[in-house]
Amino acid sequence: MRSVEEPTAQAVERVFRQEYGRILATLIRVFGDFDVAEDALQEAFIAAVGHWQSAGIPDNAAAWLTTTARNKGVSRLRRERTQSKLRDQVKLELEVPTVMAPDEPDLLRLIFTCCHPALNQEAQVALTLRTVGGLTTAEVARAFLQSEPTVAQRLVRAKNKIRQAHIPYRVPPDHLLPERLASVLAVIYLVFNEGYVATTGDGLIRRGLCTEAIRLGRVLLGLMPDEADVHALLALMLLHDSRRDARMREGELVLLEEQDRSLWDRAAIQEGTALLERSIRLEANRPVGVYQLQAAIAALHAHADSGAATDWSEIADLYTALLRIYDTPVVRLNRAVAVAMADGPDVGLRLIDDVAVQLDGFHPLHAARADLLRRVGRRAEAATAYARAIALCTNVVERRYLTRRLAEVG
């Protein structure tokens, strides 16, 4: 038998997942304060559980929640009106319409405020996931392997800074947009990467974060449909994520070359490729961007029928182009690996040596070097490099893979 409560609870849960960020964004604009808005929305969701059960789920659940939360927030401010500053705020509140629906531009305001460069990136990430994504503080903490009090304190500090330093609640004007959008995209990509390549711990793929990052990417695309970089970032995430089911086999990491490509998500690859193409068409006169190049590399992998059939020289060229606008030791390492695949391990090894000092503490360098040494038959050196990679690697799954490789050359 189906319980009566279940559909209501499910509906509340569904609306929460879909609408939390949009509703909160509007409430923050109305109240001019994150905490008042968050508390009011939480009360409204609690009210919804009881009310929807007897009265049924309203046609426009988001508007119901926004209006209810607004009323709850106003009564709270009235209760606290002893403070003159709050009295002014209440006066403002009475001018807003009785029935309110969440407003799309508000969500964009919220996203840009959470990712304001005057907040440090850890705070930007936590605040975006908590407010735009609707994750609980405990969920954010778990995803980033941090303690809940640490994350809670980070959120309090970020909201205080927004309030005290008067970080504006707005979409930045055109002249600031490129750099501010870059900081929003960096936050979303960081969330994705944190889920995709867990830096520590047992879970290689913390699925939830990838899904959330892709969802945020889609939300942003809906709000900024003409931005090439927004298309490119979503394309990049979808193309990486298409491999999720093939990256693990019986608890072991499977390298790209050895993955069962029939497990790749064709729909995600198609969507990612279409987004990348649109991204390139959107700003055809603009120099190519970091996300576009990375998505193009991911697309070449996604469309290759096998590791051997991959167009490695094209990938090496794309890394060379990426290096021109984003020169980091890690990009140099990736380029070295691509060149090794295109032109042979010896050339690759020489290129790896160029960044060996800078990336000495970075296990993928030693893993890549070990792999190339193994291919050219320098087994003893390969073993040393695998051992070094294992010592530096904190991911259990990846360590198991490297240990297996070490046994092969040892």
Add this chain to the structure above:
Amino acid sequence: MPKYAALIYRVEAEWPEQGSPASRQLYQAWGTFNQDVARAGVMSSGTGLQPSTTATSVRVRDGKTLITDGPFAETREQLGGVLIFDCKDLDEAIMWASKVPDVEHGCIELRPLWDG
């Protein structure tokens, strides 16, 4: 008459908690001090800064404005001046900070003042 800026330094973590006896004592001491300097006619202006957790540092390098969370933290530079901006929000303050002539070599730390 020569003018002086009196810059107040102390460990923020040691600030007495709001409402505690120590905090009331500090407020009283400030009240007395403010009366004394006013009577003596030495204080032209002055105000408290909000904690360093509300600070934003602005630098301009190669024509690019770099914004970081937190107070100015290097030790090679010395404090060279104090400006008070009336701005509508932090973005406007950052914009003006990025035009301060010294910003291309040094750093401008923006700290909100306590209201009123």
